[in-house]
Amino acid sequence: MEINEYIESGILEAYVLGSASDKETRELLQLRTRYAEVDDALLELELDLERIAQHMAITPPPTTWLKVEDSINEIVRSSSNKLKVTTPAEQKTYNPNADKAPSQFIEVEGASSHMRIHKLWRWVFAAVFVLGKIFLGFAIYFYLENRQMNIQMKELKSEIQHIRSK
Amino acid sequence: MLKTEQHTLIQTKQERLRGIYTRHSSKLFGYIYEVVKDHKIAEDYLVKIFQDIAMQPDDRNLEAAENWMFLQRFAKNRLAVFVSSIQTCDPIDQASLKQFSGNRYLEILNEEQKRIFCDVYYHGRTIHEIAVELNQSEDLTRKILKESFAIMRRSGGN
Numbered sequence: 371m372e373i374n375e376y377i378e379s380g381i382l383e384a385y386v387l388g389s390a391s392d393k394e395t396r397e398l399l400q401l402r403t404r405y406a407e408v409d410d411a412l413l414e415l416e417l418d419l420e421r422i423a424q425h426m427a428i429t430p431p432p433t434t435w436l437k438v439e440d441s442i443n444e445i446v447r448s449s450s451n452k453l454k455v456t457t458p459a460e461q462k463t464y465n466p467n468a469d470k471a472p473s474q475f476i477e478v479e480g481a482s483s484h485m486r487i488h489k490l491w492r493w494v495f496a497a498v499f500v501l502g503k504i505f506l507g508f509a510i511y512f513y514l515e516n517r518q519m520n521i522q523m524k525e526l527k528s529e530i531q532h533i534r535s536k
Numbered sequence: 537m538l539k540t541e542q543h544t545l546i547q548t549k550q551e552r553l554r555g556i557y558t559r560h561s562s563k564l565f566g567y568i569y570e571v572v573k574d575h576k577i578a579e580d581y582l583v584k585i586f587q588d589i590a591m592q593p594d595d596r597n598l599e600a601a602e603n604w605m606f607l608q609r610f611a612k613n614r615l616a617v618f619v620s621s622i623q624t625c626d627p628i629d630q631a632s633l634k635q636f637s638g639n640r641y642l643e644i645l646n647e648e649q650k651r652i653f654c655d656v657y658y659h660g661r662t663i664h665e666i667a668v669e670l671n672q673s674e675d676l677t678r679k680i681l682k683e684s685f686a687i688m689r690r691s692g693g694n
Contacts, residue, residue: 380678383685384663388609389656391664418689420604427562428569434579435557438586445591
């Protein structure tokens with residue numbers, strides 16, 4: 371088969387779209403190294419495929435990358451906690467405290483100074499804040515009430531003393 | 537020391553992944569959305585795909601993911617379960633026609649071209665499978681696929 375005929379057969383399109391058979395893929399990859407025309411056509415098709423995808427592109431929500439980052443960090447954290455590392459020196463020498471030595475585990479600590487907690491806690495914090503405000507309101511109310519009563523008591527006492535002195 | 541090295545490695549990997557995300561996420565999201573037709577499900581798949589790339593033990597996948605063709609195939613494999621549960625690309629199936637309505641690229645193709653392109657691009661079916669189903673030769677099926685690709689390419693240039 372002529373190389374131009376091969377390029378025109380549609381095998382290249384089938385390959386870039388991922389529907390070529392294993393045999394076709396092997397043959398194409400061999401021809402790609404032998405013929406510059408095949409390599410050029412393939413590169414052109416790969417760019418076309420990307421261009422088509424670019425025209426159908428939709429911007430994902432702005433928080434998606436954070437979700438990706440969070441999920442990766444979560445997996446890294448959980449796998450790091452399970453990771454047990456021994457140094458070569460420890461492997462070669464007898465350590466009588468090997469079974470109970472917690473230093474065998476590398477302490478994994480995030481570089482960030484921020485703490486991640488469950489979202490449920492925001493409601494708890496909100497409730498604590500609201501309750502705090504309510505208690506503060508009561509405290510101020512009873513303080514003012516108490517002060518008022520003390521003033522009234524003083525007035526009553528002075529009235530009684532005044533009546534007695536008469 | 538070990539902790540610092542590990543942290544640096546993770547950070548470098550994440551920065552590379554961020555670069556891939558910046559370059560390809562819109563295309564990938566568009567592709568996934570075209571298959572699943574739901575923004576929430578598409579976003580979940582997008583997160584899962586990048587998570588899977590990051591979790592590969594070596595950096596080969598990360599290198600390959602910089603190439604759109606690889607990334608799109610990776611996504612197609614991850615979507616295989618979803619794709620097998622949705623409608624076919626058969627134009628007789630009205631639901632499948634609706635599925636791709638609004639996609640200006642697919643709308644410029646005739647029914648036969650649309651079906652073959654959809655089967656290959658979104659459903660990941662082989663030329664052999666499609667040819668058998670349509671009761672036509674593989675050569676003809678490939679030619680139709682080539683025509684569809686050429687039409688879409690020309691349309692993109694306009």
